[in-house]
Amino acid sequence: MTQRPGAPFQQIKALVRDKVRAGEWGVGEKIPSELELATTFGVARMTVNRALRELTEEGALERVSGVGTFVAQGKPQSNLLMIAHVRDEIRARGHQYACKVISLRRETASAEVAAAFGLPRETMLFHLVCVHLENGNPIQLEDRFVNPAAAPQFFEQDFTVVPPSEYLYKNVSHDGLEIEHIVDASMPTPEQAALLTMRIDQPCLILTRRTWSGGMTVTFAHFLHPANRYRLASRFKPNTLRGQG
Numbered sequence: 014m015t016q017r018p019g020a021p022f023q024q025i026k027a028l029v030r031d032k033v034r035a036g037e038w039g040v041g042e043k044i045p046s047e048l049e050l051a052t053t054f055g056v057a058r059m060t061v062n063r064a065l066r067e068l069t070e071e072g073a074l075e076r077v078s079g080v081g082t083f084v085a086q087g088k089p090q091s092n093l094l095m096i097a098h099v100r101d102e103i104r105a106r107g108h109q110y111a112c113k114v115i116s117l118r119r120e121t122a123s124a125e126v127a128a129a130f131g132l133p134r135e136t137m138l139f140h141l142v143c144v145h146l147e148n149g150n151p152i153q154l155e156d157r158f159v160n161p162a163a164a165p166q167f168f169e170q171d172f173t174v175v176p177p178s179e180y181l182y183k184n185v186s187h188d189g190l191e192i193e194h195i196v197d198a199s200m201p202t203p204e205q206a207a208l209l210t211m212r213i214d215q216p217c218l219i220l221t222r223r224t225w226s227g228g229m230t231v232t233f234a235h236f237l238h239p240a241n242r243y244r245l246a247s248r249f250k251p252n253t254l255r256g257q258g
Contacts, residue, residue, distance in 0.1 A: 025064035157234035
């Protein structure tokens with residue numbers, strides 16, 4: 014093994030990443046076993062185990078019990094500074110998009126939701142829960158409340174045809190449009206984990222979004238992403254955001 018700076022397991026991580034970037038190990042391809050890598054690189058098997066475990070936690074690899082370790086798809090990412098349309102992002106990667114609606118109903122607002130809208134408790138709202146899939150794999154669970162006064166036709170839409178964010182963007186006035194994004198990390202509930210086909214001990218990234226139009230709160234939504242499959246990021250020039258915090 015060519016000597017590199019850092020602890021031995023960090024050197025192994027770098028070597029594995031080099032092979033993936035060089036195309037020696039392609040996406041979805043099974044890589045050599047821990048024992049084979051330990052022999053190839055001249056290190057202890059435990060060193061290789063730690064390197065592969067951390068690469069798996071970082072989303073670079075996928076480990077299937079009893080089968081082996083595979084090169085993972087790169088994590089898709091969403092822009093924090095704008096309303097991202099998940100269908101457009103997925104199709105831009107050359108992948109297939111689908112939306113599965115779990116529930117869509119009229120619902121009285123809880124105290125928390127009513128406060129988010131600045132409306133009286135038990136105001137009637139639209140409540141949508143759906144899962145967005147990339148090549149058949151769930152990458153985002155959307156839990157959204159919508160103000161009927163801002164989007165009265167929302168309840169009648171087929172969101173398997175036009176995703177909710179796109180529908181709202183096209184059908185709600187942009188006059189005085191404001192967006193609030195808050196990102197948290199959390200563990201999923203058993204129901205959320207099942208919908209996202211992930212373990213309940215794996216963390217989620219949760220993007221909470223509120224939007225206003227003309228001073229009216231339009232929508233309050235939570236977007237849950239498996240942290241090992243997705244990331245949130247932005248690139249911007251500071252002078253373009255002057256005065257925006």
